Amino acid sequence: MPFRRQPNRRPAKASRRVVDNLIRSRIPVDLLGIGMRVIKLDRPWTEVPVLFQGFTIDRADQLSILRQYCDWVWVEALSTELTPVLEQIEIQRRRRDEPMPEQHPIHVELPRARKVFESTSDYVRDLLDRVESGVDVDLSMARPLIQRCAESITANPSAMFWMNRIKHRDAYTAEHCQRVAILAMAFARYLGMSTVDMETAGLCGLLHDIGKMQVPHRVLNKPGALNAAEMEIVRQHTRHGHDLLRQQDLDPIVATVCLDHHERLDGAGYPRGLQAWQISRFARLVAIVDVFDAITSDRCYRAGLPTTDAMRILYRERDRQFDAGMIEAFIRMIGVYPPGSLVELNSGEVAVVISNHPSYKLRPRVEILLGPDKQSVPPQTIDLKDEPCTTSGQLYTITAPLPDGAYGVTLSGRIETITESA
Numbered sequence: 001m002p003f004r005r006q007p008n009r010r011p012a013k014a015s016r017r018v019v020d021n022l023i024r025s026r027i028p029v030d031l032l033g034i035g036m037r038v039i040k041l042d043r044p045w046t047e048v049p050v051l052f053q054g055f056t057i058d059r060a061d062q063l064s065i066l067r068q069y070c071d072w073v074w075v076e077a078l079s080t081e082l083t084p085v086l087e088q089i090e091i092q093r094r095r096r097d098e099p100m101p102e103q104h105p106i107h108v109e110l111p112r113a114r115k116v117f118e119s120t121s122d123y124v125r126d127l128l129d130r131v132e133s134g135v136d137v138d139l140s141m142a143r144p145l146i147q148r149c150a151e152s153i154t155a156n157p158s159a160m161f162w163m164n165r166i167k168h169r170d171a172y173t174a175e176h177c178q179r180v181a182i183l184a185m186a187f188a189r190y191l192g193m194s195t196v197d198m199e200t201a202g203l204c205g206l207l208h209d210i211g212k213m214q215v216p217h218r219v220l221n222k223p224g225a226l227n228a229a230e231m232e233i234v235r236q237h238t239r240h241g242h243d244l245l246r247q248q249d250l251d252p253i254v255a256t257v258c259l260d261h262h263e264r265l266d267g268a269g270y271p272r273g274l275q276a277w278q279i280s281r282f283a284r285l286v287a288i289v290d291v292f293d294a295i296t297s298d299r300c301y302r303a304g305l306p307t308t309d310a311m312r313i314l315y316r317e318r319d320r321q322f323d324a325g326m327i328e329a330f331i332r333m334i335g336v337y338p339p340g341s342l343v344e345l346n347s348g349e350v351a352v353v354i355s356n357h358p359s360y361k362l363r364p365r366v367e368i369l370l371g372p373d374k375q376s377v378p379p380q381t382i383d384l385k386d387e388p389c390t391t392s393g394q395l396y397t398i399t400a401p402l403p404d405g406a407y408g409v410t411l412s413g414r415i416e417t418i419t420e421s422a
Contacts, residue, residue, distance in 0.1 A: 021078050021079050021080070022076060022077070022078060022079075023076070023077070023078070023079050023082060024039065024074055024075070024076045025074070025075060025077075025082055025085075025086060026072050026073070026074050027072065027073065027074075027075055027082075027085055027086070027089065028071065028072055028089065028092070028192075029066050029067045029070050029071060029072065029073060029281075030067065030092075030191075030192050030193055030194060030197070031085050031088050031089065031092075032057060032063055032066060032067070032073065032075070033057070033063075033085075034057055034058060034059075034060075034063070035056065035057065035058070035081075036056070036057050036075045036077055036081075037054070037055070037056045037057075037075060037076045037077060038054065038055060038056075038057060038066070038073050038074070038075055039054050039074050039075065039076050040054075040073065040074035041066075041069075041070050041073050041074075042070050042071055042072045042073065042277070043069070043070065043277035043278075044277065047069070047277065047278060048065065048066070048069045048070065049065060049069075050062070050065060050066075064196075064251075067193075067194075067197055067281070068200075068253045068280050068281065068282060069280050069281065070281070071281055071325075092192045095192065096190065096191075096192075096329060096332060096358060097332075097358050097359045098357075098358065098359070099355055099356070099357050099358065100157050100186070100189060100190055100333075102155070102156045102157075102158075102355075103154065103155040103156065104155045104156050105156070106156050106158050106159050106162070106354055106355070107418050107422070108156075108422075109152060109155045109156035109159040110159045110162065110415060110418050110419055110422070111418070111419045111422040112152055112155075112159075113152045113156075113159035113160050113162070113163055114159075114163060114415060114419050116145070116148040116149055116151075116152055117149070117160065117163040117164075117178075117182075119145060119148075120145045120146075120148075120149060120178055120181075120206075121174070121175070121178055123141060123142070123145055124174045124177055124178050124206065125171070125174045127139075127142075127210075128173060128174050128177070128210065128213050131210055131213040131214070131244070132213040132214070137244070137248075139207075139248050139249075139250065140249075142203060142206060142207070143199065143203060146181065146185070146199050146202040146203050146206060147199055149181065149182060149185060149202060150185050150195065150198050150199050150202060153182070153185050153186050153189060153198075154189065154195075157186045157189070157339075157355075158339040158340075158354055158355045160182050160186065161182075161186070161338060161339035161340055162339060162340040162411060162415060163182075163415070164178075164179045164182050164183065164340070165338070165340040165341075165404070165411055166411065166412050166415075167179075167297055167298065167304075172297065172298075172299060173209060173212055173213070173220075176209065176293055176294070176297065177205070177206055177207070177208065177209050177210070178206065179293045179297075180205035180206070180208060180209075180286065180289050180290050180293055181202045181203070181205035181206035182202070182205075183205070183289040183292070183293065184201040184202055184204065184205035184285060184286055184289045185198050185199070185201055185202040185205070186333065187201070187285060187288075187289060187329075187330060187333060188201040188202075188285065190329065190332075190333045191285075191326075191329060200251060200253060200254070200282065201282055201285055201286070203250070203251070203254050204253065204254050204257040204258070204261075204282050204283075204285075204286050205286050205289060205290075207241070207245060207254055207258060208241070208257060208258050208261050208286050208290060209237065209241065209258075209290075210240075210241045210244060210245065210258065211236070211237035211238060211239065211240030211241025211242070211243075211244065211258065212234075212237040212240075212241075214236075214237065214240040215233060215234055215236070215237050215240075216233070219233050219234060220234065235262070235270050235271060236271075238258060238259050238260070238261070238262055238270070238271050239259065239271055241255075241258040241259070242255050242256075242258050242259035245258050253280060253282055256280060256282075256283065257280065257282050257283045257286050259271065259272075260272070260274065260279055260280065260283040261283050261286045261287050261290055262287070263278075263279045263283060263287070264320065264321045264322075265279070265284075265319060265320060265321060265322065265323065266319075266320045266321065269321075284322070284323045284326055285326060287321075287322060288314065288322050288323070288326055288327060288330050289330075291313075291314065291321075291322075292310050292314060292330070292334075295309070295310040295313060296310050306401065307334065307336070307337075307338055307341075307401075308336060311331050311334070311336075314327050314330070314331070315327060315328075315331065332358035332361075333358065334356075335356030335357075335358070335361050335364060336356075336361045336362055337353045337356060337362075337364050337398065337401060338353065338356070339353050339354060339355050339356065339364075340352065340353060340411050341353040341401055341402075342401070342402040342403070342404060342406055342409060342411070343366065343398045343399075343400065343401055343402060344398070344399050344400050344401075344402055344406075345366075345368070345390075345396055345397065345398060345399065346390070346394060346396065346397045346398075346399050347372055347390040347391070347392075347394070347396065348371075348372030348373075348374075349368045349370060349371055349372055349377075350368070350369055350370035350374065350402065350406070350407055350409055351366035351367055351368045351369060351370075352366065352367050352369060352409070352411065352414055353365070353366050354366060354367055354381065357385050360384070360385045362384075362397075362398065363383075363384035363385045363387075364384060364385075364398075365381065365382070365383040365384070365385070366381070366382060366384065366398075367379050367380065367381050368380045368381075368382065369409055369414070370407055370409060374407045382396065384396055384397070384398070
């Protein structure tokens with residue numbers, strides 16, 4: 001029978017081996033790379049500016065788009081190609097339970113952090129003044145300054161955290177923008193984002209409230225509750241900022257975050273009432289940092305709340321206003337006693353928090369500045385995670401947070417001492 005198909009086991013076996021090795025897996029966008037084939041997104045394809053529903057990544061701009069709009073994607077690749085990526089997922093997960101890496105001790109990094117912080121502060125104040133005056137703005141220096149901030153955060157995030165705690169009520173909007181930028185960069189780093197995305201997050205934070213300079217002072221700084229008409233005026237700041245930033249030579253996501261940072265996962269946000277899957281990852285990140293800083297800062301109409309109260313509010317709003325996974329990660333990063341906090345120990349000593357450990361929220365690393373008699377002592381660093389003991393043999397614990405200036409100790413004074421001696 002000449003037309004009978006002869007068995008061809010060898011090619012079939014080879015084909016089956018290739019199919020067996022071709023696997024599909026869900027991976028975070030930060031681990032995507034050139035050459036990977038994307039077959040599914042964590043949101044509708046129509047909501048992400050890509051040409052095809054399924055494509056192989058061959059350009060850096062495609063990676064950037066996916067990182068801006070998605071958290072996870074499904075990819076298809078050979079198991080040998082995906083195995084190292086899947087191992088990195090576990091490494092990233094474990095990293096969130098560890099302190100952020102430090103290249104330099106805080107006393108070494110603080111002088112540089114202070115210098116770049118003050119340069120950025122001067123820039124932001126001038127920028128917002130120009131926007132308020134209706135003068136053309138130049139954003140060419142924004143990213144270089146953000147890059148310098150990112151370098152300092154990478155070297156030791158606690159140094160910038162210390163600088164971020166110095167607040168002045170009469171310069172709220174400018175300082176708020178700067179603090180949001182720094183916290184956004186630190187948070188992006190903690191989440192495992194790339195350096196480029198870390199800088200983008202910082203730029204989004206720096207410029208997210210630029211539209212508020214077009215809101216009348218009588219409304220923006222009103223000491224009492226806003227009425228409906230005044231609230232609508234304030235809400236327009238997102239559109240004012242978006243319109244301004246769209247005219248600049250910036251990554252489009254920066255203008256988008258300016259427009260969307262008050263959107264909510266439950267659809268009750270403004271100005272567009274977006275659904276959860278329509279809100280970019282950067283907008284969700286900035287929204288958390290924005291509200292945290294607003295809650296913990298003094299305003300003309302109320303005093304700032306303690307970090308613990310702010311964390312309770314954020315946690316209560318998870319999955320309604322905020323991304324639950326991001327909220328939980330942010331709480332781990334900030335800790336109960338953020339870097340720069342003053343605390344009193346059970347020994348009666350007073351210390352400043354240097355850094356915290358996500359897995360030991362009540363046991364940060366501290367620098368003792370005052371003895372039990374509340375008199376100055378040579379600074380001594382102890383890590384409460386290691387369970388050191390007092391001179392009486394008790395396990396060191398924190399008994400209470402202290403306001404800045406308690407017993408004559410101020411964070412700004414400690415920063416001054418360290419930077420002058422550097």
